[in-house]
Structures are given as structure tokens and as C-alpha cells.
Amino acid sequence: MNGILKAATALTCALVISGAMAQAPQQGTQAPGYFRLAVGDYEVTALFDGYNDLSPKLLQGMSQARIRALLARRSIETPGVQTAFNAFLVNTGKQLILVDSGAGQCIGATAGQLVANMQAAGYQPEQVDTILLTHLHLDHVCGLVDAQKQALFTNATVYAAKAEADYWLDPSALAKAPAGARAFFKIAQDSTAPYVAAGRFKTFTAGQSPLPGIVEATLEAGHTPGSTTYRFTSQNQSIVFMGDLVHNLAVQFEHPQVSIGFDVNSAQAINARQAVFSAAVASKTWVTAAHLPFPGIGHITAQGKHFQWVPVEYGPYKRAAKVPLIE
Numbered sequence: 001m002n003g004i005l006k007a008a009t010a011l012t013c014a015l016v017i018s019g020a021m022a023q024a025p026q027q028g029t030q031a032p033g034y035f036r037l038a039v040g041d042y043e044v045t046a047l048f049d050g051y052n053d054l055s056p057k058l059l060q061g062m063s064q065a066r067i068r069a070l071l072a073r074r075s076i077e078t079p080g081v082q083t084a085f086n087a088f089l090v091n092t093g094k095q096l097i098l099v100d101s102g103a104g105q106c107i108g109a110t111a112g113q114l115v116a117n118m119q120a121a122g123y124q125p126e127q128v129d130t131i132l133l134t135h136l137h138l139d140h141v142c143g144l145v146d147a148q149k150q151a152l153f154t155n156a157t158v159y160a161a162k163a164e165a166d167y168w169l170d171p172s173a174l175a176k177a178p179a180g181a182r183a184f185f186k187i188a189q190d191s192t193a194p195y196v197a198a199g200r201f202k203t204f205t206a207g208q209s210p211l212p213g214i215v216e217a218t219l220e221a222g223h224t225p226g227s228t229t230y231r232f233t234s235q236n237q238s239i240v241f242m243g244d245l246v247h248n249l250a251v252q253f254e255h256p257q258v259s260i261g262f263d264v265n266s267a268q269a270i271n272a273r274q275a276v277f278s279a280a281v282a283s284k285t286w287v288t289a290a291h292l293p294f295p296g297i298g299h300i301t302a303q304g305k306h307f308q309w310v311p312v313e314y315g316p317y318k319r320a321a322k323v324p325l326i327e
């Protein structure tokens with residue numbers, strides 16, 4: 001066999017082998033980022049906007065060695081902890097309500113998937129009539145607008161607690177903010193600006209509801225001055241949207257006294273976390289969180305002084321009323 005023939009034979013073999021391996025090309029994409037849960041007559045849809053990687057050093061109030069050991073116990077050993085941006089739709093049958101809007105175009109290539117996932121879930125942004133913000137940090141407000149700072153939700157009225165709006169949106173707040181925090185104020189102001197200009201940004205005070213009879217809002221100040229939880233109830237079932245009362249699954253349930261560097265007042269934030277966790281344990285209600293692993297829906301249980309997150313299990317939208325019991 002001469003050299004050319006040998007090379008041709010080798011090439012043919014290589015093509016046959018690679019041809020056989022290419023019969024089922026890898027897809028390289030993830031399942032659409034939505035998850036559905038029925039709460040009474042209400043349909044709740046979790047939407048994945050993206051993620052960022054947070055350093056464990058942001059967790060405070062415990063030695064880094066202990067924090068890293070708690071992370072390792074959950075096989076989280078990377079320098080950055082993947083932290084989801086979850087937002088949620090509630091379809092009451094009469095209103096289509098979005099709770100938080102994700103990080104939009106504010107966090108580079110790893111966020112801004114909210115609208116695509118909303119569409120994959122069967123909804124269009126213009127169908128949203130109400131947006132409830134748990135607070136005005138960029139990973140909750142930036143998704144309100146596109147890269148040109150135009151409103152993405154053209155028919156929606158946006159609600160936030162008055163204490164939250166006063167803190168972030170006061171024009172003088174930007175000038176007074178420390179240099180390192182100015183970007184947060186600017187993004188909060190820019191993201192809400194088109195809604196403010198259109199008269200579709202509204203606030204409510206403690207004890208008031210943005211949608212009386214539909215949602216209960218509770219001020220849980222600490223993470224930010226106007227951090228708010230929202231509770232919906234239908235047919236004796238409830239779901240509480242607790243926003244940023246928790247950031248880390250591996251550490252802050254077992255040790256709710258561990259705070260995060262983004263807290264404006266960490267002592268208050270710790271109290272709010274413990275109070276809302278305890279209430280969720282007692283009421284056995286569904287709970288959602290903006291930064292727990294997607295879909296960020298579950299229950300909270302307690303073991304002694306420690307809390308535990310019990311994530312929702314994937315399954316049909318509504319379980320069959322009667323299923324045969326396998327014994």
C-alpha cells in the first residue's frame with residue numbers, strides 16, 4: 001500500500017467513526033426556564049431570568065472556613081456560588097401579575113432571559129397588568145426596561161413600598177449616595193423612569209395593599225428599607241413571595257443569622273428572615289425566593305433552631321385527584 005492509499009484509508013475510517021458518533025448530535029441547550037404551580041385557583045409560573053456567581057465572602061457573621069464547609073456539604077466548592085434570578089407570574093384569572101423583573105440587561109451575558117422564558121411559558125409582556133417589586137435592587141428592577149431604557153411591560157402598573165421608593169428614587173439620593181453605591185441608585189431610577197413618566201408607578205405604605213383583596217403586602221425592612229413580602233391566597237392555599245430574605249441555600253436556612261453583603265441593615269434583615277421563615281413553618285405555606293435554585297419555590301420546615309428548605313418537586317401542573325396507591 002503506498003502512502004497516498006494509506007492516508008485515504010485512514011481518512012475513510014475516521015469519517016466512518018465520526019459519522020457514527022454524529023448520528024445524535026448534542027443539543028447544547030437547556031429546557032425552557034419556567035415552572036408552573038397551582039395555588040388554589042391561581043396559576044403561579046416561576047421564570048428564570050439568569051444567574052450570577054456570588055463569592056462566599058459576601059456571607060457575613062460566620063467564619064469563612066465554616067461557610068465553605070457548609071457549602072462543601074452541598075457539593076458547592078467553586079469560588080463563585082451560582083445564584084439564580086427568579087421572577088414569578090401570578091395569573092388570578094382576572095389579573096396577570098409579575099413579581100420582580102430580574103436583572104435584565106444589567107448583568108452581562110448571564111441574565112436577561114425573563115421575556116424569552118415568559119413567552120416560552122405562554123405569556124407576552126404586554127399581557128402583564130401589574131408588577132409588584134419586592135425591592136429596587138438592580139436584579140429585581142432592571143428587567144422592567146430594555147437596553148434603550150424603554151418599558152418592556154407596556155400595559156403594566158408597577159408597585160413598590162413607599163419606603164423603598166423614597167430610599168432609591170429620591171433625586172437627591174443619587175447625589176448623596178457613596179460612590180460605590182451610586183450605580184444601584186441610578187439603575188433603580190432609570191428602570192422605573194418610563195413607568196413614572198407614564199403615571200404607572202405607584203407606591204403603598206405599610207399596612208396598605210397594592211391590590212386590595214388580591215394580595216397582602218408586608219414590610220420586611222432590612223435587606224433594603226422597603227423590602228416587602230407579598231402573599232396570595234386562593235381556596236385556602238397561600239404562597240408568599242419573600243424576595244431577598246435569603247440568598248444562600250446551604251448556609252442561611254441552618255444559620256439564618258448569617259447575613260449578605262447587600263443588606264442595607266443586616267441586623268434588621270436577620271430578624272426579618274427569622275420571622276418570615278418561622279411564619280412559613282407554622283403556616284406550611286408555599287414560599288418563593290428570588291435567589292434560591294430555580295424555580296425557587298418550596299416549603300420551609302424547622303429542626304430545632306435550624307430551618308430547612310424543601311424544594312418543590314417537578315410534576316404535572318395539577319396532580320390527578322385520585323391516583324392509585326402503589327403498596
Ligand SMILES: [Zn+2]
Binds near residue numbers: 137140244291
Ligand atoms: Zn436580589
